[in-house]
Amino acid sequence: xxLRRALIDGAAVFGVGLTDEQIDACLVYLVELEKWNRKINLxxxxxxxxxITKHFIDSFSYLRGFEPAQGMKLxxxxxxxxxxxxxxxxxxxxxxxxxxxSVRKKGAFLRHIIRTLRLEGAEVLxxxxxxxPAEHRSRYDVVTARAFADMDTALREGTHxxxxxxxxxxxxxxxxxxxxxxAAAYGMSVASREELILPGSRDPRALWVxxxxx
Numbered sequence: 001x002x003l004r005r006a007l008i009d010g011a012a013v014f015g016v017g018l019t020d021e022q023i024d025a026c027l028v029y030l031v032e033l034e035k036w037n038r039k040i041n042l043x044x045x046x047x048x049x050x051x052i053t054k055h056f057i058d059s060f061s062y063l064r065g066f067e068p069a070q071g072m073k074l075x076x077x078x079x080x081x082x083x084x085x086x087x088x089x090x091x092x093x094x095x096x097x098x099x100x101x102s103v104r105k106k107g108a109f110l111r112h113i114i115r116t117l118r119l120e121g122a123e124v125l126x127x128x129x130x131x132x133p134a135e136h137r138s139r140y141d142v143v144t145a146r147a148f149a150d151m152d153t154a155l156r157e158g159t160h161x162x163x164x165x166x167x168x169x170x171x172x173x174x175x176x177x178x179x180x181x182x183a184a185a186y187g188m189s190v191a192s193r194e195e196l197i198l199p200g201s202r203d204p205r206a207l208w209v210x211x212x213x214x
Contacts (some may be wrong), residue, residue, distance in 0.1 A: 010057035012200040042081040059084030071113035075140040078147030159186040162212040
């Protein structure tokens with residue numbers, strides 16, 4: 001299967017219809033990721049098909065967790081190489097995206113991709129999430145967190161940045177779990193949990209959606 005076909009089919013599984021221009025953007029992103037990965041450690045995955053599946057298509061799965069709308073703002077905590085935020089931005093251009101990445105070399109890569117793909121409404125902040133200024137609190141409709149070791153830590157940090165009624169979306173291993181009581185400690189409730197397998201892989205995932213209580 002070609003990389004183009006893998007992107008089209010994988011995105012379609014999660015209800016994402018990619019245009020030719022969006023597919024081209026993802027493939028340019030992939031090429032740049034591979035170039036930069038020779039200089040700095042962005043991903044341990046080297047196989048292109050695996051990168052498409054485990055990074056790009058996994059990112060598109062997050063769109064099952066919320067309905068993008070005009071004016072919506074997304075915060076991605078610990079962005080690393082830009083997943084899931086930048087593939088989501090490619091698929092939903094009107095979404096405003098803020099990527100938080102404390103490692104400056106990774107931040108430089110993220111800015112390079114944003115410039116190369118001419119993604120408007122995307123910014124990179126070179127800092128740790130807990131150091132974000134007060135203006136970011138209660139500002140975002142959606143928070144994503146892929147780099148955190150556990151959901152508890154991600155919820156504890158992410159809740160501060162969500163508007164009331166906003167959602168936090170996380171794709172985790174199927175064995176990991178968190179209950180309503182633990183979520184409630186951070187002013188959140190479990191809105192949904194969906195088990196899925198990424199197309200082109202045998203990797204089971206669980207897509208969690210938490211909502212900030214009013």
